[in-house]
Amino acid sequence: MRTQPARPLLTRVAFACLWIFVFSMPIEKAIEFPGFGSLSKLAGLLALGVGVVAVVFQARFRIPGTIQIALAIFVLWCAITVRWSIAPDLTVDRVMTYVQLLGLVLLLWEFCGEERYVLAIFSAYVLGTLVPAGDTLQRFLLGHQTYYNRYASSGFDPNDLALTLDLSLPMSYYLTLRQKGAIRWLYYIQMLAAAGTVFLTVSRGGTFCMLIALSLILWTLRSIPMSNRIVIAVMCAVAVVAAVTLVPATSWKRLASAASEVSEGTLNSRTVLWKAGLNEFQYMPFGGVGAGAYPEASAKAIGRPWAFVAVAHNSFISVMVETGLIGLGLFAGLLAMFFRAAAQMPRVTRAFWLTLLMVWIIGVCSLTWEYRKPTWLLFGLLAAHRMSLQAKSGVTPKTTVERIPYFNTAEAYS
Numbered sequence: 001m002r003t004q005p006a007r008p009l010l011t012r013v014a015f016a017c018l019w020i021f022v023f024s025m026p027i028e029k030a031i032e033f034p035g036f037g038s039l040s041k042l043a044g045l046l047a048l049g050v051g052v053v054a055v056v057f058q059a060r061f062r063i064p065g066t067i068q069i070a071l072a073i074f075v076l077w078c079a080i081t082v083r084w085s086i087a088p089d090l091t092v093d094r095v096m097t098y099v100q101l102l103g104l105v106l107l108l109w110e111f112c113g114e115e116r117y118v119l120a121i122f123s124a125y126v127l128g129t130l131v132p133a134g135d136t137l138q139r140f141l142l143g144h145q146t147y148y149n150r151y152a153s154s155g156f157d158p159n160d161l162a163l164t165l166d167l168s169l170p171m172s173y174y175l176t177l178r179q180k181g182a183i184r185w186l187y188y189i190q191m192l193a194a195a196g197t198v199f200l201t202v203s204r205g206g207t208f209c210m211l212i213a214l215s216l217i218l219w220t221l222r223s224i225p226m227s228n229r230i231v232i233a234v235m236c237a238v239a240v241v242a243a244v245t246l247v248p249a250t251s252w253k254r255l256a257s258a259a260s261e262v263s264e265g266t267l268n269s270r271t272v273l274w275k276a277g278l279n280e281f282q283y284m285p286f287g288g289v290g291a292g293a294y295p296e297a298s299a300k301a302i303g304r305p306w307a308f309v310a311v312a313h314n315s316f317i318s319v320m321v322e323t324g325l326i327g328l329g330l331f332a333g334l335l336a337m338f339f340r341a342a343a344q345m346p347r348v349t350r351a352f353w354l355t356l357l358m359v360w361i362i363g364v365c366s367l368t369w370e371y372r373k374p375t376w377l378l379f380g381l382l383a384a385h386r387m388s389l390q391a392k393s394g395v396t397p398k399t400t401v402e403r404i405p406y407f408n409t410a411e412a413y414s
Contacts, residue, residue, distance in 0.1 A: 014047070014054035015111045015120075021047040021104075022124040025373045026164050027131045027153075040373060044100065051107045062110050067337055067383040068102075071376075074330045075102050078291035081323055085290025086280075086297065094292025094322075094371060101376040108380035115388040118381060119178055122171045125377065126190055129168040132161060133193040140200050151200040162206020163363040165194040167374055169213035170356045177224060177348065188235060195239055199247045205366045213359045219351040270313045270366060273298055277312055277321040288324030294368075297321060315364035331370070335361070338379065341386045349389070353382060 007015075021043040028040030055061045064072070075098040085091040112118045132153035140151045152158040172187045172194070179187065198210045217232060276298035280289055289297045294312050312318035320328040342353035360378060369375050
């Protein structure tokens with residue numbers, strides 16, 4: 001029996017477009033349309049267009065919260081940096097990207113006012129990761145290496161793919177706690193596929209982030225039914241056997257070199273890029289060199305055209321060099337707001353979000369992800385999830401007792 005009224009048709013269509021957009025995020029680099037861009041870009045434009053139309057027709061919208069306003073202020077500051085940017089064209093491109101990402105956050109805020117919609121978006125991202133995971137496995141079986149003994153889906157850098165999948169692991173596990181029926185097994189399978197694919201990428205940072213992501217199981221073990229514990233134990237046994245059997249010895253050797261690379265190496269030339277950017281930062285410490293202008297800032301050290309991708313490979317250094325101490329302060333304030341919002345949630349959900357934030361923070365210490373879609377998806381979902389829990393309980397979420405209620409996926413589309 002229906003317990004909640006159906007949403008207007010146009011609102012449901014807008015949410016479906018948003019779901020498709022999020023589903024496409026993990027596969028955006030694998031599918032490109034000549035002259036149009038990636039699948040994710042096209043899906044995003046569709047979701048934004050239909051979302052705006054839906055808001056106009058319903059003649060009302062949710063007033064943005066403090067997180068959305070803070071994100072808008074950060075984007076505004078990035079736009080201001082174009083006035084002194086050392087590469088104005090790159091800054092304009094980056095600001096346009098930020099504006100579109102802010103649109104994603106506002107779409108999530110508008111159409112995910114109830115928790116069932118937030119969970120449905122989690123499901124979209126998780127299911128989307130099955131595509132690059134399956135493609136990576138196929139490339140491994142066919143021997144199509146991305147780099148030496150490293151495998152990744154078409155169009156992906158192994159490190160980017162690893163973090164993309166790492167973020168899905170807490171989501172997938174959380175959905176197994178909130179979902180009834182056979183679909184829970186799909187999430188268990190996704191966890192095995194994602195973890196196995198991370199091993200195939202042989203990403204040292206990605207493997208470490210994977211372990212942090214899976215630590216959520218330990219934090220919630222006492223709160224889940226015995227049947228779930230048995231399934232998890234079986235999954236762990238299968239994962240260990242598969243890793244020992246399938247992962248090449250050269251991959252284990254590379255993973256084992258992580259400590260020596262940190263203490264003695266250059267982190268695959270990342271330290272060269274960091275020093276190059278920081279050298280320019282000292283001349284423009286408060287306003288930065290301009291959003292998106294890191295490649296130009298590092299050109300003096302590594303030459304032009306660049307011998308390798310000249311982004312910072314560290315989101316925090318990237319934000320600091322590009323937007324200065326002011327931009328870094330705004331970004332740090334955002335992270336503080338995210339942790340505060342997560343800390344106000346019920347116990348299991350709090351553990352989920354804190355784990356997810358830690359996976360992202362550690363992962364982006366070696367990747368430039370401050371302008372990537374999955375990053376802003378997390379930002380938007382965290383704000384929407386917190387407010388949906390508050391609206392459901394009528395009180396501050398931290399004061400509620402979580403019983404881990406189940407939800408029905410079909411309800412999210414009604």
